[in-house]
Amino acid sequence: DIVMTQTPLSLSVTPGQPASISCKSSQSLLHSDGKTYLYWYLQKPGQSPQLLMYEVSNRFSGVPDRFSGSGSGTDFTLKISRVEAEDVGVYYCMQSIQLPLALTFGGGTKVQIK
Amino acid sequence: EVQLVESGGGLVKPGGSLRLSCAASGFTFNNAWMSWVRQAPGKGLEWVGRIKSKTDGGTADYAAPVKGRFTILRDDSKNTLYLQMNSLKTEDTAVYYCSTGSMLLVWGQGTLVTVSS
Numbered sequence: 001d002i003v004m005t006q007t008p009l010s011l012s013v014t015p016g017q018p019a020s021i022s023c024k025s026s027q028s029l030l031h032s033d034g035k036t037y038l039y040w041y042l043q044k045p046g047q048s049p050q051l052l053m054y055e056v057s058n059r060f061s062g063v064p065d066r067f068s069g070s071g072s073g074t075d076f077t078l079k080i081s082r083v084e085a086e087d088v089g090v091y092y093c094m095q096s097i098q099l100p101l102a103l104t105f106g107g108g109t110k111v112q113i114k
Numbered sequence: 115e116v117q118l119v120e121s122g123g124g125l126v127k128p129g130g131s132l133r134l135s136c137a138a139s140g141f142t143f144n145n146a147w148m149s150w151v152r153q154a155p156g157k158g159l160e161w162v163g164r165i166k167s168k169t170d171g172g173t174a175d176y177a178a179p180v181k182g183r184f185t186i187l188r189d190d191s192k193n194t195l196y197l198q199m200n201s202l203k204t205e206d207t208a209v210y211y212c213s214t215g216s217m218l219l220v221w222g223q224g225t226l227v228t229v230s231s
Contacts, residue, residue: 041218051220094159102161
């Protein structure tokens with residue numbers, strides 16, 4: 001299976017400051033169809049996960065524009081331009097390129113407010 | 115509004131069986147590919163499996179740890195997804211979520227399965 005590695009494990013951020021999370025995959029996530037199958041999810045405390053970004057850099061419906069995704073191949077980054085209190089939780093990256101299908105998640109990055 | 119509601123979790127002994135349900139509403143269920151994802155207590159997310167729509171073949175793929183023990187089923191007439199879990203192990207203890215597609219667009223609230231003697 002493709003291994004997804006996230007860093008850091010946790011992050012403590014002052015409100016209004018930026019935050020950045022890295023995700024590296026053990027194999028390229030670029031498909032022959034030209035798409036890169038890398039997603040980001042946020043699991044807020046006590047809630048189910050929610051989709052933030054799909055195919056690296058596309059914000060899902062309702063996701064604020066302070067969230068942005070970038071990267072290619074095996075190296076990806078999720079950035080929050082100005083962290084707000086509602087952004088606390090655990091962020092996960094995920095790949096869906098592997099065939100036969102075997103979705104794999106990164107280990108998660110916990111974001112807290114200072 | 116798209117809504118997914120899981121049910122059927124509970125306490126079961128090792129070696130036992132359990133069937134989870136996921137009631138879907140707010141979208142055309144019979145066209146949707148559906149997934150199950152689990153989360154052990156205090157741990158990260160783990161994909162369990164996905165089933166295609168019947169028009170796309172209706173087949174399912176599974177994660178290695180559950181292959182041969184778990185089966186994903188769907189009843190499009192009831193807009194309901196199922197996860198049949200057999201030969202349960204203590205390491206299957208987790209909250210089980212259903213979600214739409216392989217992109218996991220929308221998630222249910224989850225149902226807790228505890229496997230313990």
